[in-house]
Amino acid sequence: MSKTSLTESDSRYDHLESMTVSDLLTNINKEDQSVAGTVQQCIPQIESLVSEIVPRMKKGGRLLYIGAGTSGRLGIVDASECPPTFGVDHGLVVGIIAGGDGAIRKAVEFAEDDAKQGWKDLQEFNVGKEDTVIGIAASGRTPYVIGAVDSAHEFGCLTGCITCNEHTALSKVSQFPIEAFVGPEFVTGSTRMKAGTAQKLILNMISTSVMIQLGHVSGNKMVDMQLSNDKLVERGVLMIMDQLSVTREQANDLLAKHKTVRAAIANFSKSTT
Missing domain, CATH: 3.40.50.10490 (Glucose-6-phosphate isomerase like protein; domain 1)
Known part of the structure; x- marks a missing residue:
């Protein structure tokens, strides 16, 4: 051998x-x-x-x-x-x-x-x-x-x-x-x-x-992940709630509007400054 x-x-x-x-x-x-x-x-x-x-x-x-x-x-x-x-x-x-x-x-x-x-x-x-x-x-x-x-x-x-x-x-x-x-x-x-x-x-x-x-993770979170199923949408909502200290309803609305966790967090920050 x-x-x-x-x-x-x-x-x-x-x-x-x-x-x-x-x-x-x-x-x-x-x-x-x-x-x-x-x-x-x-x-x-x-x-x-x-x-x-x-x-x-x-x-x-x-x-x-x-x-x-x-x-x-x-x-x-x-x-x-x-x-x-x-x-x-x-x-x-x-x-x-x-x-x-x-x-x-x-x-x-x-x-x-x-x-x-x-x-x-x-x-x-x-x-x-x-x-x-x-x-x-x-x-x-x-x-x-x-x-x-x-x-x-x-x-x-x-x-x-x-x-x-x-x-x-x-x-x-x-x-x-x-x-x-x-x-x-x-x-x-x-x-x-x-x-x-x-x-x-x-x-x-x-x-x-x-x-x-390349910047596709923030902290330890997959902020750019595709929201391709209910599990990932729920994960995204929880990320936003944790990062922004908002309610579940607010997090849901932000995610529905901005489509990604990163965009939801970034645009929330802009809207409050």
């Missing part, structure tokens, strides 16, 4: 089929508990990347994730949650998966093996030099992702990656690689488990810290 194939190395456990349900759950959880500590060690790498992303996005750049399989789906999840959470346009953070949108639900055979298709898929989004492209691949050797990141770098984009192996081809073509060495999976090679969890944690850290730096 190659030293770089940490994600493919044998599980620390064997005879899984003979374990009780309790043992299975306990041992999976035991492995999962190591992930946060591993991600903690990546904070300097994540910080370096985020510090480069923010000024580019302030100039109009976008954040594009690209991956295959589980990695691609995780990028799409993170991208899709930015508009409702932070009130940004749907095109500001983009998730791209090998095989196209159909691969979100059903694996597309050999889609990840095409080294040229990733860059073609990026070009469909009119990628620009202020954009950031982050390749996501637990193995770090997915041709689709490597080709996309390499071409994006040559084009002039900022590039980064999230991988769970050492000294990978993907890291070598990325300006800001993030390497989370979570070690063997509970089920050998099943990187939807610890590797996927690590990738999700890192994506949360990247997008959330970027959005805070």
Whole structure:
């Protein structure tokens, strides 16, 4: 087994089929508990990347994730949650998966093996030099992702990656690689488990810290969130009540009039000065 194939190395456990349900759950959880500590060690790498992303996005750049399989789906999840959470346009953070949108639900055979298709898929989004492209691949050797990141770098984009192996081809073509060495999976090679969890944690850290730096959070509140359901409307009302010390009725009226928590608070302040 190659030293770089940490994600493919044998599980620390064997005879899984003979374990009780309790043992299975306990041992999976035991492995999962190591992930946060591993991600903690990546904070300097994540910080370096985020510090480069923010000024580019302030100039109009976008954040594009690209991956295959589980990695691609995780990028799409993170991208899709930015508009409702932070009130940004749907095109500001983009998730791209090998095989196209159909691969979100059903694996597309050999889609990840095409080294040229990733860059073609990026070009469909009119990628620009202020954009950031982050390749996501637990193995770090997915041709689709490597080709996309390499071409994006040559084009002039900022590039980064999230991988769970050492000294990978993907890291070598990325300006800001993030390497989370979570070690063997509970089920050998099943990187939807610890590797996927690590990738999700890192994506949360990247997008959330970027959005805070871009001004989409005030205090600790999502003041730009989209009011797309009753739960979020109620959350918005409570934010306004807390911030302005007004009644529920007043908060409801302000939110109905101004459409966002930020606008409601800002316009209330103006009207009282």
